[in-house]
Amino acid sequence: xxxxxxxxxxxxVVDHAEVVSTGLPSNFxxxxxxxxxxxxxxxxxxxxxxxxx
Numbered sequence: 001x002x003x004x005x006x007x008x009x010x011x012x013v014v015d016h017a018e019v020v021s022t023g024l025p026s027n028f029x030x031x032x033x034x035x036x037x038x039x040x041x042x043x044x045x046x047x048x049x050x051x052x053x
Contacts, residue, residue: 002042
C-alpha cells in the first residue's frame with residue numbers, strides 16, 4: 001500500500017480489526033513454478049474506488 005491511496009484516492013482508516021488466522025495457506029511463500037498471483041497496483045485501487053462512487 002502506498003500513501004497515494006490516502007492522499008490521491010481518499011482512503012480513510014475508520015476502524016481496526018484483530019488479525020486472526022484463517023487456516024488458509026499463506027501465499028507469501030508460494031513461489032513455485034507456475035504459481036499465479038493476482039494483485040492490484042495502488043493506481044488501479046484508486047481508479048476502482050473512484051469508479052464505485
